Amino acid sequence: MTITNIAVCGIGGQGVMTATEILAEAALSLGFDVKKTEVAGMSQRGGVVTSHLRFGPQVLSPQIMPGEADLLVGFEAAEALRWAHMLKPGGVALVNQGRFVPPVVTIGLYDYPEDPIAEMRRLGLAVFDFDASALAMQLGNIRLGNTVMLGAMSDRLPFPADVLRKAVLDRFGTRKPELLELNREAFELGRAAVAQPAPAQAIA
Amino acid sequence: MEPGRALTKLVRFDPEPVREDLPMGAALPETAPSRLFLSGNEAVALAVRDAGCRVAAAYPGTPATEILEELSRFPDLYTEWSVNEKVSLEVALGASMVGARAFCAMKHVGLNVAADALMTMTVTGTEGGLVIAVADDVGMSSSQNEQDSRFWARFAHLPLFEPADAQESYDMAREAFAVSERFRCPAIVRMTTRICHVKGRVVPAEREAHEPAGFVKDPQRWVMVPGHAKPRVALMYEREEALRASAQQSPFNVLVEGGDRRIGFVTSGPAYMHVRETFPDAPVFKLGQSYPLPLERLRAFAAGVDQLLVVEETEPLVESELRAAGIACAGKDVLPRVGELSPDRLRPAVARLRGEEVPASAQPRLVPQQVFPRPPTMCVACPHLGIYYTLAQLRNLTISGDIGCYTLGAGHPWNALDTCISMGASMGVALGMDKGRGPADAKKAVIAVIGDSTFMHMGMQGLLDITWNRGNVTVLLLDNRAVGMTGGQDNPGTGRDIHGESAQRVDFAKLCEALGVKKERIHTLDPYELPTLFKTLRDEIKVPEPSVIITDRPCVLIDDYKPTQPYKVIADKCTGCANCIDVGCPAIHVTRRETQVKPSGKEVELAFVRIETSACTGCGLCVQPCAPEAIVHALPEHPVKFLHAKI
Numbered sequence: 001m002t003i004t005n006i007a008v009c010g011i012g013g014q015g016v017m018t019a020t021e022i023l024a025e026a027a028l029s030l031g032f033d034v035k036k037t038e039v040a041g042m043s044q045r046g047g048v049v050t051s052h053l054r055f056g057p058q059v060l061s062p063q064i065m066p067g068e069a070d071l072l073v074g075f076e077a078a079e080a081l082r083w084a085h086m087l088k089p090g091g092v093a094l095v096n097q098g099r100f101v102p103p104v105v106t107i108g109l110y111d112y113p114e115d116p117i118a119e120m121r122r123l124g125l126a127v128f129d130f131d132a133s134a135l136a137m138q139l140g141n142i143r144l145g146n147t148v149m150l151g152a153m154s155d156r157l158p159f160p161a162d163v164l165r166k167a168v169l170d171r172f173g174t175r176k177p178e179l180l181e182l183n184r185e186a187f188e189l190g191r192a193a194v195a196q197p198a199p200a201q202a203i204a
Numbered sequence: 205m206e207p208g209r210a211l212t213k214l215v216r217f218d219p220e221p222v223r224e225d226l227p228m229g230a231a232l233p234e235t236a237p238s239r240l241f242l243s244g245n246e247a248v249a250l251a252v253r254d255a256g257c258r259v260a261a262a263y264p265g266t267p268a269t270e271i272l273e274e275l276s277r278f279p280d281l282y283t284e285w286s287v288n289e290k291v292s293l294e295v296a297l298g299a300s301m302v303g304a305r306a307f308c309a310m311k312h313v314g315l316n317v318a319a320d321a322l323m324t325m326t327v328t329g330t331e332g333g334l335v336i337a338v339a340d341d342v343g344m345s346s347s348q349n350e351q352d353s354r355f356w357a358r359f360a361h362l363p364l365f366e367p368a369d370a371q372e373s374y375d376m377a378r379e380a381f382a383v384s385e386r387f388r389c390p391a392i393v394r395m396t397t398r399i400c401h402v403k404g405r406v407v408p409a410e411r412e413a414h415e416p417a418g419f420v421k422d423p424q425r426w427v428m429v430p431g432h433a434k435p436r437v438a439l440m441y442e443r444e445e446a447l448r449a450s451a452q453q454s455p456f457n458v459l460v461e462g463g464d465r466r467i468g469f470v471t472s473g474p475a476y477m478h479v480r481e482t483f484p485d486a487p488v489f490k491l492g493q494s495y496p497l498p499l500e501r502l503r504a505f506a507a508g509v510d511q512l513l514v515v516e517e518t519e520p521l522v523e524s525e526l527r528a529a530g531i532a533c534a535g536k537d538v539l540p541r542v543g544e545l546s547p548d549r550l551r552p553a554v555a556r557l558r559g560e561e562v563p564a565s566a567q568p569r570l571v572p573q574q575v576f577p578r579p580p581t582m583c584v585a586c587p588h589l590g591i592y593y594t595l596a597q598l599r600n601l602t603i604s605g606d607i608g609c610y611t612l613g614a615g616h617p618w619n620a621l622d623t624c625i626s627m628g629a630s631m632g633v634a635l636g637m638d639k640g641r642g643p644a645d646a647k648k649a650v651i652a653v654i655g656d657s658t659f660m661h662m663g664m665q666g667l668l669d670i671t672w673n674r675g676n677v678t679v680l681l682l683d684n685r686a687v688g689m690t691g692g693q694d695n696p697g698t699g700r701d702i703h704g705e706s707a708q709r710v711d712f713a714k715l716c717e718a719l720g721v722k723k724e725r726i727h728t729l730d731p732y733e734l735p736t737l738f739k740t741l742r743d744e745i746k747v748p749e750p751s752v753i754i755t756d757r758p759c760v761l762i763d764d765y766k767p768t769q770p771y772k773v774i775a776d777k778c779t780g781c782a783n784c785i786d787v788g789c790p791a792i793h794v795t796r797r798e799t800q801v802k803p804s805g806k807e808v809e810l811a812f813v814r815i816e817t818s819a820c821t822g823c824g825l826c827v828q829p830c831a832p833e834a835i836v837h838a839l840p841e842h843p844v845k846f847l848h849a850k851i
Binding site: 037109 | 398481581
């Protein structure tokens, strides 16, 4: 029984849960058993959000255990580092370079890591990083960042990218038809952003 | 996404060709039939509708809030946000008395509030099926405590269901109505965060219609005076024995066979999934209808395994009952007492029980990295920011807090909230501090901070107690026209009902006056105007009698809030004083820090800032303490005509 485990992390308001929901719909459309769980108690207030998606022939526990995620999707750089231990050996991290600095850092109580993505590489992880917001802004709409993230995931799934793209367009396109084409482009931009090999440096 | 969407949209399976080189090697299952993809909360809501329920009531509370939100979208039944959980349960009971099927939902601490009603309605019993869904926040993601609400079922001698996923949430909520009617008592469906907020596939059953039979006057049953209650208490115990017998046959109490008989698991709720995931070969007795316990079946199960381990969240309730019945078992002696019993916590515990080494696979391959904490914060432009900025400027205050977004005032940078106990507790606690204080606190002013919805939930009685007993308390009533923390639901202060329709709106100033606060001690003001807020607060704490300061700006997350022109910082003008940082707005960021040595030799830490203009909605709070006028409207470029606060 093979289960695919995808951990998505970020902060409240970034669209972590919506993205995972769309991934779930793609997996459901193929007939997989799917469970999705999140801990986002007070996430609306800028807290940490993690969403776990598990799919396969039959899924029991909805939770991914540390060291068992096939894919880690970080909507925010420091959050990706926070959850790096979720990845299994050989797992892949897709990380948005965008940073959200919380008030506890602003007021000087804590430091934001100098380079969270480099730290993940030092841990020996295969990391693909890109600036989702900048890519979204290429299309003139920061809110397309979510679709960029989904595009980046699309070639790392155990099903064709088309399945996820259809789920994305079904979700966003039906609500605002004028955004259909923009979402299609954002999806492809995300996809292209992680097409090159991961510049990972495994430590011996 | 907007909640409720999933309920109206069937996920239709449309198999597409899958490429051969699956990067993760996942195998495709056979095509499944059309099903829904629902959270536990959504599944319960659908079950309540499908059961022909006529009345459903709740007060919002994480993780149960979405149940009533979903139900309110169905036109088939009456739904309401009640002012508190006790009222919601009484509303449900009234509906049940006239023969209607009735439902209410609450978070764990809500059932404590409703317990007074519960403990007598178990004596009267019910007519129309009455189901209570109670959601425990196991792991405490957004609650003040972790409690095991299953005890309420035992305390009240009521049937208890514990779903393990969304499908079971649906099935058990349906069955709970049937059991409630068969035994003429309320039935409790106990959920946890890991049920409420986990989505899975759900196949619903046939809808049923249910007409209320009508109220039958019967004082012996419905008027609980001692003479009527005595015979009914005896009946309640008889009913419990009948429930115990039925639990033996319940389709939700099932034995899952397994070949590895070294340990037999007894488990319920989400822990069942974790056990099956972690020990697929072990025999498991899965409790779905877990009170009263099917003791004889459990005794037989125990006889067939080497050791029995009870895996339950969170208290050793089943474990204690098994031991009392003479069935040997392990439980909380090897498992954690606090939090979820996820696979990574089960593996080492079970290994220890078997006397084995802790398996290596239980250890994460990477240790978690140290990253700054990211506690929840107030939103950009939140009207509470100005309140806590002001409270933090004042000295010699003791601030009795309450439950809502404004509890975050206890955090940085304000550190301006000293207590948080339970809904409405800010009032009584403040009065007790006032009456109990000795010389150590004589010069401190006692402040109570409470939100609009919490005030109406359970705070009004506390204010009445303050006025009646001549307390010296200054109350800050933060009216942001929403139940903010749970997602902006309506309450009697918003002028809207659960459907967003126009409704009676409470007048807080009049209400406080009616509760005994002198008219001249009641002030309604704008929390974005810091000088007024500061002056009013400073004046009122000097007056040795109850005062109420009502602030009236809406929550920034509801439609009532209208963003205005955003601000930016002129970098050259910023002197690094960091006054604006003390407001605590998440849109303000430090660009660089410097240590400056004053002519006196004193070192001063400077922090130069920028405003994330794309996040700013123009509340102007940070502008007021900025002496060098470095904060200006981003577009068009001109200084802002705000009076600077002399604080």
